Amino acid sequence: MTDQTGASAAASPRRWLFAITILTGSFLLFLVQPLVARMALPRLGGAPNVWNSAMLVYQALLLGGYAYAHALSRLSVGRQAMIHLALLIIAALTLPIALPDIAPPPPGREAIWVPWLFLLTIGPLFFVVSAQAPLMQGWFAAHPKAGDPYPLYAASNLGSFAGLLAYPLLAEPLLPVSAQSGAWAAGYGVLFVLVALTALARRGVGVAAPAPDAAEADAAAAAPGMATIALWLALAAVPSGLMLSTTTHLTTDIFAMPLLWVVPLGLYLLSFSIAFAANRRISDLLTRCAPVVLAAGGALAMLGSARPSMVAVAASLVLLFVVAVTLHARLYETRPDPARLTQFYLVMSAGGVLGGLFTALIAPLVFDWTWEHPLLILAAAALLPLRSGTGWLGRIFTRPETFRIAIILMVFLVFTGAAGVLREMQTSPAWSLTDVALFAALITAAMLLTARRWAFVAACAALIASLGALTQAQTSLAGARSRSYFGIYTVKDTSDGYRQLLHGTTLHGAQKLTPGEEMTSTTYYGPRSGVGLALSASERLFGNNARIGVVGLGVGTLACYSKPGQEWTFFEIDPEVLAYSTRGEFSFLDRCAPKAPTIIGDARLQLERLPADNFDILVVDAFSSDAIPLHLLTAEAQRVYFRALAADGVLMIHISNRFIDLEPVLAALARDGGLAATIRVDRPDNIARSSSKWVALSRDPAQLRALEQGDEWRPLAPASPSVWRDDYASILPHLIWNNFL
Secondary structure: OHHHHHHHHHHOOOHHHHHHHHHHHHHHHHHHHHHHHHHHHHHHOOOHHHHHHHHHHHHHHHHHHHHHHHHHOOOOHHHHHHHHHHHHHHHHOOOOOOOOOOOOOOOOOHHHHHHHHHHHHHHHHHHHHHOHHHHHHHHHHOOOOOOOOOOHHHHHHHHHHHHHHHHHHHHHHHOOHHHHHHHHHHHHHHHHHHHHHHHHHOOOOOOOOOOOOHHHHHHHHOOOOHHHHHHHHHHHHHHHHHHHHHHHHHHHHHOOOOOOOHHHHHHHHHHHHHHOOOOOHHHHHHHHHHHHHHHHHHHHHHHHHHOOOHHHHHHHHHHHHHHHHHHHHHHHHOOOOHHHHHHHHHHHHHHHHHHHHHHHHHHHHHOOOOOHHHHHHHHHHHHOOOOOOOHHHHHHOOOHHHHHHHHHHHHHHHHHHHHHHHHHHHHOOOOOHHHHHHHHHHHHHHHHHHHOHHHHHHHHHHHHHHHHHHHHHHHHHOOOEEEEOOEEEEEEEOOOOEEEEEEOOEEEEEEEOOOOOOOOOOEOOOOOOHHHHHHHOHHHHHOOOOEEEEEOOOOOHHHHHOOOOOEEEEEEOOHHHHHHHHOOOOOHHHHHOOOOOEEEOOHHHHHHHOOOOOEEEEEEOOOOOOOOOHHHOOHHHHHHHHHHEEEEEEEEEEOOOOOEOOHHHHHHHHHHHOOEEEEEEEOOOOOOEOOEEEEEEEOOHHHHHHHHOOOOEEOOOOOOOOOOEOOEOOOHHHEOHHHHO
8 A cells, every 4th residue: 555655746746736735824924913903903003114023923933934944854754744744723712813912012012012912912823824834845855756846936926016005906905804814714724725635635745755866875975064054044035124124124224105015025926936947048148137227226226315305216126126136036046956955945934034134123123224124235246256367347447457547547437427426316306317327437447346245345335325324324314313113314404594303204294493583383283274273172162171192202392382271192103203302303392382281102002092982082093104093093993082081072183195095984984973074174385384184073063163154164065985994994995196106
């Protein structure tokens, strides 16, 4: 019977079965990542670092899974299958996926608490499923006719890419979170069946495919040296860190676009599929293009930090993709014999964790800006395959001394030329033909400097320094910037007499510096804005002792609407934002409402802890840049707000946004909650004030009628068909696509 089984196993390697199993496991892994993040949104908010923290946990669990696969590789396939199937069953006991009931983090501890929450939620399942790719490749390679198992890793990353796209495009718009969890559990059951089938397909085979002769056996058994392992670590760490730093750089310094975090991760996953494919044509082509893409993309990415544009976004994404393919292709070219397959993937996973650790945990603590991004670009320049030989420069400067002098002079010319491009771009709103020609000449010079790796790295450093890094360094040295878990903040004094607080590239508030005019309301909070009208009418609506709550401090501009006898309370999630109002950069809070308490923490959670009927007016203005914390606009959040409000209280919500039309969302909340609602769209002529949209909601229609007297309020637009809930919300139907161009 055993001989027949072995003969059956030897009849066909069944590559298709292993490819489907690997693809399914990877699909589930990258479907569960955004699913758990979506579940946790009511507790975490929507800061970019939340996603980076989640990715770090996933990478650590992936490392654990690969270490487990490597440990199992010493056993026969049959024993591996028994252990792995048993662990799959044990991990299934944690289904359906649900968040643990743990206390919220104290202020400043989010960087530790967020990974702990994700670890408790998904740890066992993610650990065992993450072992699928190396385990299945090892089992596949055990067949004597299997061939090269490494291209199966391309199937793994295609599955990951599909899972990542399926969540925002299909799962989130179509299913509530509870149904998503149930569907994932069903997929897990399918995976268990597939793993069992692959185990049956390898009955009777040993640990690995036998080597044809003793020489090949000795080669297979030879352990890779420390230099090789260090190279594997570096080639895996740089793309991993660059993927996360690109996410942070884009969402912080260039474009706070919804769902933008999906794109870098998707490109990173897709890079593996190309780099590990059996057909090498695409990866070879991208490898040849990599030096010019890195030089040009790095330059444009830095230029984008000073002048945000879609060109900078596209350049950053192309750079990430080409560099990731190139470095992962170099990983593939240095892969060991299949007998060392699990060790190779273990080291590669460790490199991914190192890159994530540097970007998600170390960089926010050490740097006050996204310095990790240019550093990783330069690290990539040091690892890219470059053309051999001295090239054109070597043919002109034949002596080593003159060759080095020529290289140094060209690096200096690149630096000064890039500085000239930056000066020109700061005075002109668009690229001129001269700008394009000069930029092309700079990139050409950088390509000539590929004759020496150190020269190419120096040229890239010169481009990055001149086109943005030096400007950012001046801001850092001036002490005008700080970084927290929730963002990067910069204080900037403008030439027309205002001090601004920028969250990334988005204005977070401003104060006039002219003596006697410091308390003038600015930006979205002018006297004709919706919130300005509501707060100015607070005495008329609620008497002299009105109770006001404000979710989102900013620079404290709204404090100057306070009147004697009123009770004001502010809610702010980031202690760093409060520090700007307490240490003197902005004086609204100190001069207008010095006794008003500021409660630090997620406002929704803090409001739940307060007594009912605590406010007459509650202002919700807690959106960071154009990122939408969905948990503040759900039916459950609305119930929290109106529990905190008096029976005739007014809720004011700020919905100004470049990319998402939130008016139908608020209309749906009003409809389902039986609330009166009205909207005020303010487009002031004053340059110190910004256009704004404020929605007023109340259980008492009479209060809104009193608020609307003599002002341009209007009814809300038609409501969305369904209301946002904690377990179901999608921004896709509400995206303003024209503004993405």
